[in-house]
Amino acid sequence: xxxxxxxxxxxxxxxxxxxxxxxxxxxxxxxxxxxxxxxxxxxxxxxxxxxxxxxxxxxxxxxxxxxxxxxxxxxxxxxxxxxxxxxxxxxxxxxxxxxxxxxxxxxxxxxxxxxxxxxxxxxxxxxxxxxxxxxxxxxxxxxxxxxxxxxxxxxxxxxxxxxxxxxxxxxxxxxxxxxxxxxxxxxxxxxxxxxxxxxxxxxxxxxxxxxxxxxxxxxxxxxxxxxxxxxxxx
Numbered sequence: 064x065x066x067x068x069x070x071x072x073x074x075x076x077x078x079x080x081x082x083x084x085x086x087x088x089x090x091x092x093x094x095x096x097x098x099x100x101x102x103x104x105x106x107x108x109x110x111x112x113x114x115x116x117x118x119x120x121x122x123x124x125x126x127x128x129x130x131x132x133x134x135x136x137x138x139x140x141x142x143x144x145x146x147x148x149x150x151x152x153x154x155x156x157x158x159x160x161x162x163x164x165x166x167x168x169x170x171x172x173x174x175x176x177x178x179x180x181x182x183x184x185x186x187x188x189x190x191x192x193x194x195x196x197x198x199x200x201x202x203x204x205x206x207x208x209x210x211x212x213x214x215x216x217x218x219x220x221x222x223x224x225x226x227x228x229x230x231x232x233x234x235x236x237x238x239x240x241x242x243x244x245x246x247x248x249x250x251x252x253x254x255x256x257x258x259x260x261x262x263x264x265x266x267x268x269x270x271x272x273x274x275x276x277x278x279x280x281x282x283x284x285x286x287x288x289x290x291x292x293x294x295x296x297x
Contacts, residue, residue: 065149066093066169069139071132074104075156083113083121085162093152093165096122096142098135132223133247137240140232151232153225160224164267168226171265178231178260179252181217182224188266189219209249215256218264221245231255 068086072079079097086093095117099107110123124138136153143151150169154160164182171180183189185206191199202221209220225248235254242250256262 066091066152066165067139067143067146067148067150068093068095068152068154068165069136069143070095070097070154070156071135071139072097072099072102072106072156073129074102075106076102076104076109078157079106079109080113082156082158082162083110083117086165087117087120089162089166091166091169092120094120094122094148096124096139098139099123099125100129100135101125101127131243131247133240133243133250136247136251137237140227140237144229144232147229149229151227151229153223153227155223159270161268161270164224164265165226167265168224171263172226172228175263176261177263178228179255179262180226181219181222181252181262181264182267182269183217183219183222183264184267184269185218186264186266189264190266190268191271192268193271194269205245213249213253215249215253217252217256217262220249220252223248224267224269225251227251227255228260231258231260234258234260 070082083095086095097110099110107123107125110121114121114123124142140151150172152165152168154162154165160182168180168182171177184191185203205221206219209215210217235251235258240247240250252262
């Protein structure tokens, strides 16, 4: 019991059973924590049924209302630390992140000495699939903008497919993390980097969701653009 995959959900009934079964089928005995923000579509009910099949490895926490991606992960990080997981992963529920790459991220931390392994779209070998040109420009421009302001040597700072060693999460003051959207992803990497932890990027193919509805909004983008300036004062 040393690997926990945290998957935040809101209205993911089309994807949730498939993603859980895929993670559970991987070598390495990954555990999964679903943090659901009150999905009205029945997502938690699907997870509860699966818990009878994966009783020791599948966990569910239901929160009231949409509290934000960042708070879901912070909750999950604390939950993982309380239970002694050595490697803690962030992953989307919609198959934009391939569960098979969990093994590569784990290997990067467990065997190659990284403290944080980032599934990266923007290093050599990384790819984006099914994204319109405008979204690619915004995403790549945001990555460049973040690097210029923070000086952090990460090509894909907003990436949400990440493996953290326990020691990183123990040293980051989780109660002080300020942001909840894409800026949350930047902030976590920035805090780890400023603490001296080794971040290594692993090329992945990011595939835009096929089923379900994207949670992207203009407020999330705005938070990220303004947030990176505040991070320089951390």
